[in-house]
Amino acid sequence: MxxxxxxxxxxxxxxxxxxxxxxxxxxxxxxxxxxxxxxxxxxxxxxxxxxxxxxxxxxxxxxxxxxxxxxxxxxxxxxxxxxxxxxxxxxxxxxxxxxxxxxxxxxxxxxxxxxxxxxxxxxxxxxxxxxxxxxxxxxxxDPNDLPGKPLEIVKCAGCGEVVMDGKHHIRGGRAYCTSCFDKSYYQLLE
Ligand SMILES: [Zn+2]
Ligand SMILES: [Zn+2]
Missing domain, CATH: 3.30.1330.130 (60s Ribosomal Protein L30; Chain: A;)
Structure with missing residues (x-):
């Protein structure tokens, strides 16, 4: 106790x-x-x-x-x-x-x-x-979700930002972040 x-x-x-x-x-x-x-x-x-x-x-x-x-x-x-x-x-x-x-x-x-x-x-x-x-x-x-060194790092073909840990998506042979690929929780205002 x-x-x-x-x-x-x-x-x-x-x-x-x-x-x-x-x-x-x-x-x-x-x-x-x-x-x-x-x-x-x-x-x-x-x-x-x-x-x-x-x-x-x-x-x-x-x-x-x-x-x-x-x-x-x-x-x-x-x-x-x-x-x-x-x-x-x-x-x-x-x-x-x-x-x-x-x-x-x-x-x-x-x-x-x-x-x-x-x-x-x-x-x-x-x-x-x-x-x-x-x-x-x-x-x-997923091995990407385990602690330790990053296994996958890519650049998004849409926004150019880095995406870690296999969280990217492939379309037409190119890698995209979730925001560019699918739905985003935010909308750019300008
Ligand atoms: Zn509380
Ligand atoms: Zn992107």
């Missing part, structure tokens, strides 16, 4: 405050890492984590697992779901951890009228098995 409180404090500092998502995300990440035989709070080069939601819970998962976007060890999937998948890239072993409480109600884990202190206290003493479902899964990771 002391480990939980310490990791919770760190996750709260990273996130800006300790909210319900941080309380649950810290517990979820500890549960997931322990299942993988890894040490929560310590960086593990074998670990890649897929988070399924861009909300508070994922900040706690990032903090506890010490994964990062820049190290290619954290993959935000944006499914809008309260779950995360832990992959050991050495062994291929992978588990998906689902927050049961968040799926019981509409969104949050807090009991009605429960303060954040009461929630923390309850989650700290509840075994992870009661809070989370674990699914054994298989995850295929």
């Amino acid at each position: 002391s480990d939980y409180m310490e990791l919770l404090k760190k996750a709260g500092e990273f996130h800006g405050d300790i909210c319900g998502g941080i309380v649950m995300g810290t517990k979820l990440a500890i549960h997931g890492m322990e299942h993988m035989g890894m040490t929560p709070g310590e960086k593990d080069k074998r670990l890649i984590v897929f988070t399924e939601i861009d909300r508070c819970i994922s900040d706690a998962i990032l903090s506890v697992t010490r994964t990062s976007l820049g190290k290619k060890s954290l993959k935000p999937m944006g499914y809008g779901k309260f779950a995360a998948t832990f992959v050991n890239i050495d062994t291929g072993e992978a588990i998906r951890v689902v927050d049961l409480g968040a799926n019981k109600k509409d969104s949050e884990d807090e009991e009605p009228g429960e303060s954040i202190e009461e929630l923390t206290e309850r989650i700290a003493r509840t075994p992870g098995e009661e809070l989370f479902k674990i699914q054994k899964v298989s995850v295929k990771i």
Whole structure:
């Protein structure tokens, strides 16, 4: 339990405050890492984590697992779901951890009228098995998405900008970035 409180404090500092998502995300990440035989709070080069939601819970998962976007060890999937998948890239072993409480109600884990202190206290003493479902899964990771040196670097035939990590598309024998090839999340104004 002391480990939980310490990791919770760190996750709260990273996130800006300790909210319900941080309380649950810290517990979820500890549960997931322990299942993988890894040490929560310590960086593990074998670990890649897929988070399924861009909300508070994922900040706690990032903090506890010490994964990062820049190290290619954290993959935000944006499914809008309260779950995360832990992959050991050495062994291929992978588990998906689902927050049961968040799926019981509409969104949050807090009991009605429960303060954040009461929630923390309850989650700290509840075994992870009661809070989370674990699914054994298989995850295929493109070599371009693994940590390490870049495997593919091309220049887009449309805009001339560099595209890393095999994220380009080929049309008519030429390489294009996603913006030029397909849809873009932005529109140039001039
Ligand atoms: Zn929050
Ligand atoms: Zn382009």
